[in-house]
Amino acid sequence: MADISKTIQQQILTAVETQQPVNLRGGNTKSFLYHAKPGETLSLQAHQGIVNYQPTELVVTAYAGTKLNDLQSTLAEHNQRLPFDPPHFGDDATLGGAIATGLSGSIRPFTGSARDYVLGCRIINGKGQIMQFGGQVMKNVAGYDVSRLMVGAMGSLGVLLEISLKVLPIPASECYLSQSRDTQDALRMMQTLAAQNLPLSGLAYDGKAVHIRLAGAEAAVRAARQKLGGEHHKADVFWTLVNEQQHRFFDGEIPLWRVSVPPATVNLPISGKQLVDWAGGLRWVKTDESAEKIFTLAARHHGHAQLFRTAKLTEIRRQPLNSGLKRLHQQLKQSFDPHGIFNRGQLYPEF
Amino acid sequence: MKKMQLIAALQAILPESAILSSKESQKPFECDGLSAYRQLPLLTVLPDTIEQIQAICKLCNQQQIPLVARGAGTGLSGGALPHEEGILLNLAKFNQILSIDIPNRSVRVQPGVRNLAISEAVAQYGLYYAPDPSSQIACTIGGNVAENSGGVHCLKYGLTVHNILELKVVMADGELLTIGSQAYDSAGFDLLALMTGSEGLLGIIVEVTVKLLPKPERTQVILAAFDDVAKAGRAVADIIAAGIIPAGLEMMDKLAIQAAEAFVHAGYPLEAEAILLCEIDGNNEEVSEHIMKVHHVLENSDPISFATAESEQQRNLFWAGRKAAFPAVGRLSPDYYCMDGTIPKQHLAAVLQEIQRLSRHHELAVANVFHAGDGNLHPLILYDANNAGELVKAEHFGADILKLCVQAGGSITGEHGVGIEKIDQMCNQFATDELAQFHSVKAAFDPQGILNPGKAVPTLHRCAELGAMHVHHGELPHPELERF
Ligand SMILES: Cc1cc2nc3c(=O)[nH]c(=O)nc-3n(C[C@H](O)[C@H](O)[C@H](O)COP(=O)(O)OP(=O)(O)OC[C@H]3O[C@@H](n4cnc5c(N)ncnc54)[C@H](O)[C@@H]3O)c2cc1C
Ligand SMILES: Cc1cc2nc3c(=O)[nH]c(=O)nc-3n(C[C@H](O)[C@H](O)[C@H](O)COP(=O)(O)OP(=O)(O)OC[C@H]3O[C@@H](n4cnc5c(N)ncnc54)[C@H](O)[C@@H]3O)c2cc1C
Numbered sequence: 001m002a003d004i005s006k007t008i009q010q011q012i013l014t015a016v017e018t019q020q021p022v023n024l025r026g027g028n029t030k031s032f033l034y035h036a037k038p039g040e041t042l043s044l045q046a047h048q049g050i051v052n053y054q055p056t057e058l059v060v061t062a063y064a065g066t067k068l069n070d071l072q073s074t075l076a077e078h079n080q081r082l083p084f085d086p087p088h089f090g091d092d093a094t095l096g097g098a099i100a101t102g103l104s105g106s107i108r109p110f111t112g113s114a115r116d117y118v119l120g121c122r123i124i125n126g127k128g129q130i131m132q133f134g135g136q137v138m139k140n141v142a143g144y145d146v147s148r149l150m151v152g153a154m155g156s157l158g159v160l161l162e163i164s165l166k167v168l169p170i171p172a173s174e175c176y177l178s179q180s181r182d183t184q185d186a187l188r189m190m191q192t193l194a195a196q197n198l199p200l201s202g203l204a205y206d207g208k209a210v211h212i213r214l215a216g217a218e219a220a221v222r223a224a225r226q227k228l229g230g231e232h233h234k235a236d237v238f239w240t241l242v243n244e245q246q247h248r249f250f251d252g253e254i255p256l257w258r259v260s261v262p263p264a265t266v267n268l269p270i271s272g273k274q275l276v277d278w279a280g281g282l283r284w285v286k287t288d289e290s291a292e293k294i295f296t297l298a299a300r301h302h303g304h305a306q307l308f309r310t311a312k313l314t315e316i317r318r319q320p321l322n323s324g325l326k327r328l329h330q331q332l333k334q335s336f337d338p339h340g341i342f343n344r345g346q347l348y349p350e351f
Numbered sequence: 352m353k354k355m356q357l358i359a360a361l362q363a364i365l366p367e368s369a370i371l372s373s374k375e376s377q378k379p380f381e382c383d384g385l386s387a388y389r390q391l392p393l394l395t396v397l398p399d400t401i402e403q404i405q406a407i408c409k410l411c412n413q414q415q416i417p418l419v420a421r422g423a424g425t426g427l428s429g430g431a432l433p434h435e436e437g438i439l440l441n442l443a444k445f446n447q448i449l450s451i452d453i454p455n456r457s458v459r460v461q462p463g464v465r466n467l468a469i470s471e472a473v474a475q476y477g478l479y480y481a482p483d484p485s486s487q488i489a490c491t492i493g494g495n496v497a498e499n500s501g502g503v504h505c506l507k508y509g510l511t512v513h514n515i516l517e518l519k520v521v522m523a524d525g526e527l528l529t530i531g532s533q534a535y536d537s538a539g540f541d542l543l544a545l546m547t548g549s550e551g552l553l554g555i556i557v558e559v560t561v562k563l564l565p566k567p568e569r570t571q572v573i574l575a576a577f578d579d580v581a582k583a584g585r586a587v588a589d590i591i592a593a594g595i596i597p598a599g600l601e602m603m604d605k606l607a608i609q610a611a612e613a614f615v616h617a618g619y620p621l622e623a624e625a626i627l628l629c630e631i632d633g634n635n636e637e638v639s640e641h642i643m644k645v646h647h648v649l650e651n652s653d654p655i656s657f658a659t660a661e662s663e664q665q666r667n668l669f670w671a672g673r674k675a676a677f678p679a680v681g682r683l684s685p686d687y688y689c690m691d692g693t694i695p696k697q698h699l700a701a702v703l704q705e706i707q708r709l710s711r712h713h714e715l716a717v718a719n720v721f722h723a724g725d726g727n728l729h730p731l732i733l734y735d736a737n738n739a740g741e742l743v744k745a746e747h748f749g750a751d752i753l754k755l756c757v758q759a760g761g762s763i764t765g766e767h768g769v770g771i772e773k774i775d776q777m778c779n780q781f782a783t784d785e786l787a788q789f790h791s792v793k794a795a796f797d798p799q800g801i802l803n804p805g806k807a808v809p810t811l812h813r814c815a816e817l818g819a820m821h822v823h824h825g826e827l828p829h830p831e832l833e834r835f
Contacts, residue, residue: 056588057695057726079594108535115541116513129784137693138725139510139765141499141548142773142780143808144792148512148544152536169594172640191454195478197568197634219636260534264454281535302533319538324528329539331795335788347539 001049003063005122005130005161011042012159013128015341022341024155026065026100027092032309037345044096044159051162052136055080059119059136060167064096064160071095075167083111083168087243096160102152105243106202106213109194109263109279111168115151122162123150126337136164149332155343156351157336171201171215173222176238178209179230183267186210187280191264194279198224202239203279206249211238242277245309249275249284255310257285257294261303270297284308295319315349326350352414354393357438360414361396364406369444371395380439383426384486385772387688387742392419392433399444401519401527401557408555409525411438411801418523419803420551422463422494425486427689428770430498430550430806437804440555442493448472449558456563457516457533462493462556466500469561478563481508484766485674493556499548501766503599503673504630506724508564510766512547519558520546523797533560545792550768551803553796567632570598571642572666575649575657576623580604581700583625586652587723588696590629593648595641599630600724601673604703607680607718607731608672614679617672618665623655627723628673676720677731684716684733688745692756693765696726702759706730706752713748715741727765728756754779769807777807778814786811 015022021039047065055078062071068088075081085105086098099121104113120134123146134140134147150160181189186205193203193212199220202213212228213236214221225232241247250256259268263280272287287294291307291314298305304319321329326348333340333351340351352360354372361370371377372394382389393416398404411418417437424431433439445461448468452458453476458469466487470479483502484490490500496518501510508514517531531543546553577583583602590597603611605624612619619626631641642659649657660666672679680687694702703719710717716733730752734745753763753776763769763776777786789808793800 054695054697056591057697058591059695102536102541112509112513113536115544116509125788129788131782131785131788133785135693135760135762137695137761137765139501139505139693139722139727140762141766141768142762142764142777143769143785143789144553145499145512145544145548146788146792148541151541151544153540157540168596169591172594195453195456195476195565197565199634199637216633217637217640219640220634223634223636260532260536262452262455262457262533263535264452278535304532304534304536304538306538321539324522324526325530325539325542328522328528328542328795332540332792335791335795 002046004047005124008042008044008047008159008161009124009128009130012124012126012341015040016126016128016339019339020341021344024100024159024343026094026097027067027090029088029090029093029097039344042159044094047161050074058138058167059164061136061162061164062095063162064094064099066095067091068093068095068098076170079170080167081170082117082165084108084114084117085243086114087245089244095163099151099160099163100153100155106204106239106277109203109281110200115148117166118147118151118163119166120164121147121150121160123158123160125158126339126341130161134164138166154347156333156347158342173216173218174201174236175214175221175225176233176236177212177214177225177228177230178233178238179212180209181205183207187264187267187276190279194263204242205276206247207273207275213239242275247275249273249286252286253311254286254288256308257287257305258308259283259285259294259298259303259305261298261301265301265303268297268301270294291316315345318348321348352416357394357416360410361394361407364403364410365396365398369397369399371397377439380421380424380433380441383424383429383431385427385429385770388429388432388771390433390435392439393436395439395441397441397444401521404440404521404555404557405525405527407438407440408521408523412524412799415799415801417804418801420493420497420555422491422497423465423489425490426494426498426770427691427767428764428772430768430770430803432771434804442491445493445557455533457560458563459558459560460492462559463491466490466492466495473563477566479566480561481514481564482511485677492559492561496547496556496559497549497551498766498768501722501727503601503722506600506722507596507598512544514562515543515547515559516562517560518543518546518556520554521557522554523799523802528554548768550770550807552793552807553802555802567598568634569638570630570632570666571638571659572628572630572669573642573645573649573657573659574619574669575627575629576620576655577625577627577653578623578655580625580703582653583627584696584699586627586649586654589648589652590645593644595631595644597629597724598632599628601628602626602721602723603673603676604719606716607676607720610679610683610718611672611676614682615671615675617668619672620655628669673720680718680731680733685735685737688732688734688749690728690730690732690749690752691764691767692753692761693725693727694756694759694761696723698759699723702728702755705755709748709751713744715745715748722765725765726761750776771806774806774809774813775817777809778817783811783814786814
């Protein structure tokens with residue numbers, strides 16, 4: 001366990017003085033997500049350790065450089081977990097990286113996302129000021145919710161030093177089922193299931209079968225399994241492969257798009273392959289179609305798209321914002337990082 | 352701009368009937384649920400289109416006129432308290448449910464729709480909107496978003512921020528923005544989270560899309576009584592340690608129990624120092640399994656008694672006492688002052704003990720109602736406003752309680768917001784840099800500072816004047832200076 005926040009603060013102050021941009025780095029497992037601009041690398045990896053963990057409070061506080069693996073195994077010792085299935089993409093993935101990227105796994109429509117579980121954080125802004133927002137309690141509405149604003153901001157608003165999260169018990173029982181369906185039936189089936197009182201923790205479609213993950217009280221999972229039927233799988237292989245993007249679908253050099261849409265959206269009319277997660281709310285698309293075409297399609301379906309993996313150097317990876325929202329983003333960036341030193345170009349090319 | 356000129360400018364935007372300028376017509380809006388603070392606005396407007404709200408914002412922005420939004424006015428921190436030189440924007444006419452989307456399990460509503468009306472409108476589909484503040488028959492969804500309201504079920508189902516998808520917001524300069532999306536997330540920063548709980552300071556919410564959940568198949572409630580508050584606190588921890596997240600987990604102390612029992616005859620044991628209400632919901636099998644586990648925990652936590660409600664009628668009766676706790680306490684005393692601090696649950700017994708000590712010190716009685724599962728305390732301070740100086744005494748008592756919450760590692764407000772009421776306590780919870788960052792966030796949305804000025808975030812000047820030299824997490828400001 002090491003608190004090196006003062007050292008990091010000094011590095012930021014120097015960066016401000018010398019006008020030298022910095023690229024924040026956790027485990028560097030998520031670097032495929034963005035096209036980084038030049039800058040000095042500032043590693044958070046040494047800033048690690050669990051600061052406070054009281055299982056019965058359902059709250060854990062840890063330094064941002066803490067490895068997700070370490071955090072998760074500590075929680076597991078007390079039969080608890082991070083309830084948003086953060087993908088790791090490697091053993092080195094850190095808590096700070098997971099929160100800065102804001103990604104959540106297949107469980108998202110049922111128990112919520114990374115941002116839903118963030119209760120508070122300590123950050124350094126672009127003036128080198130160390131500040132604390134939110135707290136270590138479940139409910140707290142004092143001041144603007146800056147903690148959740150940090151989630152998914154790709155480190156562009158500040159360095160995450162310390163994060164407090166709500167945690168939940170590991171469900172007593174899990175069960176994995178699948179049922180063959182064509183795409184239309186599959187999408188319809190997911191909506192029907194999601195609207196019922198079932199102990200669901202995953203609904204996905206791989207092009208052949210709807211995969212159903214059940215989690216909860218033993219009796220509830222048993223009853224749901226009987227009610228739903230279908231092929232039963234002993235292990236959660238499918239879900240792990242999807243979460244870590246090691247499922248066959250993700251193989252190959254064709255660009256991977258992440259398209260987030262309202263769950264009942266029809267099968268997206270676009271060439272290439274699709275894998276449906278989040279009970280319909282997330283469509284992974286492997287396609288060579290142009291970015292413009294995909295952004296237009298996503299917007300038409302009231303969603304948004306992100307170029308998640310690509311072999312080419314591409315600056316524009318996220319759904320463009322309209323002028324009003326872009327201005328607001330720029331003003332917020334200016335508010336937290338007036339000298340523009342953090343993670344240039346990682347969220348949007350403009351900042 | 353003079354009042355007459357302002358009326359003329361507004362008449363170009365709104366029909367005459369939508370502009371209130373007399374004292375009598377504005378009287379009903381001079382306060383919210385925190386009635387100790389009262390103020391008449393210069394004018395009150397009741398627009399019924401988004402375009403009108405945009406034009407009103409533009410006008411206020413150009414003329415630098417304060418603009419305060421008001422939903423149902425049930426807020427408990429003076430958030431909707433009018434500004435004497437400003438316009439009160441009453442959203443009462445925005446009361447329509449715009450569309451119900453069953454396949455996507457969402458509902459799009461205008462901000463003035465009442466919280467409960469949403470669940471009522473979708474009940475026929477077996478769905479509901481989860482956040483259920485006790486004021487849900489009256490409070491509006493716009494107010495809920497502005498306060499990030501919770502309810503007795505938020506331990507399991509989350510606060511407002513966890514249950515909304517998209518907002519349409521009119522910015523201070525009149526621009527209409529869509530924040531969030533109909534999908535589970537949206538591009539860019541999480542502005543949806545930033546808007547939630549922003550107390551009307553960042554924008555006017557003119558449309559809200561909320562998420563719906565399937566109604567639980569079955570609900571059961573257990574009532575347990577203890578002869579010691581600390582035992583009740585331990586039972587709460589043990590239930591959670593057993594891997595159970597109850598839908599609701601509420602605690603009441605002796606005075607609250609007695610008041611509630613006298614009022615609704617819920618069957619609460621009067622000799623108890625504390626009672627716990629533990630509600631379990633979900634599908635049938637899950638409820639049976641969890642009820643058994645909770646029974647097992649309670650058997651080992653030395654209660655005076657515990658029982659599961661045997662019928663829907665008994666369940667409602669158990670809850671009736673808790674739900675009527677505020678008015679029941681209201682019968683004990685001409686006035687009461689409702690506090691809203693949060694603490695880590697492990698400090699519950701110690702904090703309650705300290706509150707009792709403060710109660711003796713300030714010579715005012717206090718009844719405690721507590722969202723025990725998530726550490727949200729509602730001490731109700733009893734006082735009589737007709738006795739000179741008692742309100743001030745109650746406020747001092749309240750301020751001490753909030754300081755205690757911050758010291759215990761908690762917060763000055765769990766769900767009622769800062770408003771005008773807790774503006775000074777913000778100086779205890781946040782340091783100068785943090786407050787300055789809040790002001791700078793506000794300026795990114797509202798550079799002229801016209802939206803609900805003077806609320807939620809104190810000026811640095813105000814904190815300095817309070818002399819609350821802030822000791823943040825044990826670190827003294829300017830540690831380089833010698834202290835005597
Ligand atoms: C469904 C899903 C699937 C996933 N699949 C994979 C996968 O296949 N492979 C994989 O590697 N990961 C995957 N992840 C990602 C994983 O959850 C996190 O993204 C990861 O933990 C990032 O950690 P890192 O330390 O490696 O971050 P890095 O790669 O070092 O950084 C990622 C971003 O976060 C910023 N950042 C890092 N630390 C901080 C900090 N302390 N303060 C501010 N900004 C910071 C960086 O600047 C950068 O912008 C997946 C996640 C999800 C939800
Ligand atoms: C008996 C009682 C019980 C209560 N129980 C609970 C409870 O269990 N949980 C809980 O969280 N709260 C509770 N409250 C507090 C209150 O009901 C909530 O804060 C509620 O969300 C306020 O809604 P409202 O429509 O009355 O808002 P108002 O009081 O009118 O306004 C509240 C704030 O929101 C702003 N605002 C309102 N509408 C908009 C809009 N459209 N755009 C921008 N800003 C807006 C106002 O400016 C003000 O700052 C209770 C109150 C009472 C009186």
